Amino acid sequence: MKKTINIPLGSQHISLLEPVRFKFECENEKIISVDSDVGFVHRGIERACTTKFKFDAIGYVVARVCGLCAITHSLSYTAAVEKLLGGEITKKAKYLRILLLELDRIHSHMLCLSHTCENAGFEAMFMRIMGDRELVMEIQELLTGNRVQFDYINIGGVNRDINSEVAKKIIENLYEVKQRVLGYMDEFTNNWSLSLKFKGIGALSLDDAYMFNAIGPLARASGLNIDVRNEIDYLPFNEVGFAMQTQSEGDINARNIVRLHEILNSILMCENVLSGLPEGAIFTKLKGKPNGEAIVRFEAPRGELMYYVKGNGSAMLERVRIKTPTFASIPVFSHIFVGENYADAPAILASFDPCLSCTAK
Amino acid sequence: MFDLKKYRKKSPWILHYNAGSCNGCDIEILASLSPKYDLERFGVINTGNPKQSDIFLVTGPVTYRSRERLIELYTQMPEPKVVVAVGSCTCTGGVFRDMYNVEDGIDRYIPVDVYIAGCAVSPELIIDGVVKALDILEKKSKEMEKPLKLFKEAISENGVVNRRNVALKVGEVHEEN
Numbered sequence A: 001m002k003k004t005i006n007i008p009l010g011s012q013h014i015s016l017l018e019p020v021r022f023k024f025e026c027e028n029e030k031i032i033s034v035d036s037d038v039g040f041v042h043r044g045i046e047r048a049c050t051t052k053f054k055f056d057a058i059g060y061v062v063a064r065v066c067g068l069c070a071i072t073h074s075l076s077y078t079a080a081v082e083k084l085l086g087g088e089i090t091k092k093a094k095y096l097r098i099l100l101l102e103l104d105r106i107h108s109h110m111l112c113l114s115h116t117c118e119n120a121g122f123e124a125m126f127m128r129i130m131g132d133r134e135l136v137m138e139i140q141e142l143l144t145g146n147r148v149q150f151d152y153i154n155i156g157g158v159n160r161d162i163n164s165e166v167a168k169k170i171i172e173n174l175y176e177v178k179q180r181v182l183g184y185m186d187e188f189t190n191n192w193s194l195s196l197k198f199k200g201i202g203a204l205s206l207d208d209a210y211m212f213n214a215i216g217p218l219a220r221a222s223g224l225n226i227d228v229r230n231e232i233d234y235l236p237f238n239e240v241g242f243a244m245q246t247q248s249e250g251d252i253n254a255r256n257i258v259r260l261h262e263i264l265n266s267i268l269m270c271e272n273v274l275s276g277l278p279e280g281a282i283f284t285k286l287k288g289k290p291n292g293e294a295i296v297r298f299e300a301p302r303g304e305l306m307y308y309v310k311g312n313g314s315a316m317l318e319r320v321r322i323k324t325p326t327f328a329s330i331p332v333f334s335h336i337f338v339g340e341n342y343a344d345a346p347a348i349l350a351s352f353d354p355c356l357s358c359t360a361k
Numbered sequence B: 001m002f003d004l005k006k007y008r009k010k011s012p013w014i015l016h017y018n019a020g021s022c023n024g025c026d027i028e029i030l031a032s033l034s035p036k037y038d039l040e041r042f043g044v045i046n047t048g049n050p051k052q053s054d055i056f057l058v059t060g061p062v063t064y065r066s067r068e069r070l071i072e073l074y075t076q077m078p079e080p081k082v083v084v085a086v087g088s089c090t091c092t093g094g095v096f097r098d099m100y101n102v103e104d105g106i107d108r109y110i111p112v113d114v115y116i117a118g119c120a121v122s123p124e125l126i127i128d129g130v131v132k133a134l135d136i137l138e139k140k141s142k143e144m145e146k147p148l149k150l151f152k153e154a155i156s157e158n159g160v161v162n163r164r165n166v167a168l169k170v171g172e173v174h175e176e177n
């Protein structure tokens, strides 16, 4: 007689924002194998980038690959095209790009934290973090004009300048967010019922993280110190106070703590950007058409994002390849699930912060 | 007393399905359920079960693989139901229009009652749309509960009531009501 049962999770489920299907094979409560299916939201953006849109519009199209890390997508594409066109953008534009990139990271991490709490059954914390997240959304709207899809970055600079009132408001709100985040830090480390759900659950060891090529907060929670912001030099991250955040346990709690520390670090970087904002133009006109190949990497909130762009000197590109963080992490996900209780599956899944519309494109 | 009509209006449950969106509109739906905007003050609760929900919030331009699930969810919802299309790409295909795996908007597959435009839509607009959907829901449930008359008045000739031919023909039912 067959001893195991198959339990599907998805493709439509209350704990999922996006359609993905996991098939868990369970023996009693324990998960013994996982099968995942991620292609529900494939739209064909890569192909449309080479047939439908001209190269100067694609920055706005690839932002629609994913609403959560929209800014990283358009930034990576723009950086690749700027590399091909061979121009240099002004320092102020670079600083403003860092500012928005980090604001986006703060709101994405807050969403992930609140979602992890909700899936663990802690609705009050979900509401609290979502409520505080509005402080960040507010300043994003002030800075760019939209709450989610910013369309802020274009080839050669950024689209909107910042004035002193907005800067003041950003500083005020970020100060408020910082106080709240310090509060969560206390909650996540000391709350007993949260620790039952998070501590020691869904652990990933350092060796496994290395072997499965984990990236982003998932890897940093296991003690693997990889962060693209440390390795690239298109944007001056080290100048504005970037610091690597790692933990060693690798369980859900460690991932949460890494995210909280990263929020604090991002707030620090935003403050440094605003206090040291250089004078100058926000836009330089770059002439010509992209010709040749370029590869660009950036750190999205979920890990490394890679763009490969190939142009042939005309307005239409020849190839755009997007490698997204969640795509690289799917093998790790499946590995972590094995041996855990089925009841913990939604919380573990939320702690990965998966982004399926990135994965399927 | 158990008054379904009142409960349905005061506490509609919503079902949310992502048919290939970019997540932008999904997180705005979440934001509109969160404390600042608080859609829940209208009694709205987000459920995961199509069989218990009244309002169907769809985001995304309907990809090739999600269309069967979209129709499946729609047919599982009990009448009366209202469909709200959230986001430009849900209404028309938006930026994804004419991509090879995309079906250009959900109204090719299921009837839509409220369209909310914007990329991404702001939570204020979502709340506005859901409140509109509540009105439509009420109208639909009234229409459903109105009795259909299937016969005409009997004719009386010289004091004799003739009940022949009082049944309405198929086409006449709607004219009469």
Ligand code: SF4
Binding pocket: A064, A067, A149, B021, B022, B023, B024, B025, B026, B059, B060, B086, B087, B088, B089, B090, B094, B095, B118, B119, B120, B121
């Ligand atoms: S309307 Fe825009 S923001 Fe909303 S899901 Fe579609 S592409 Fe994303």
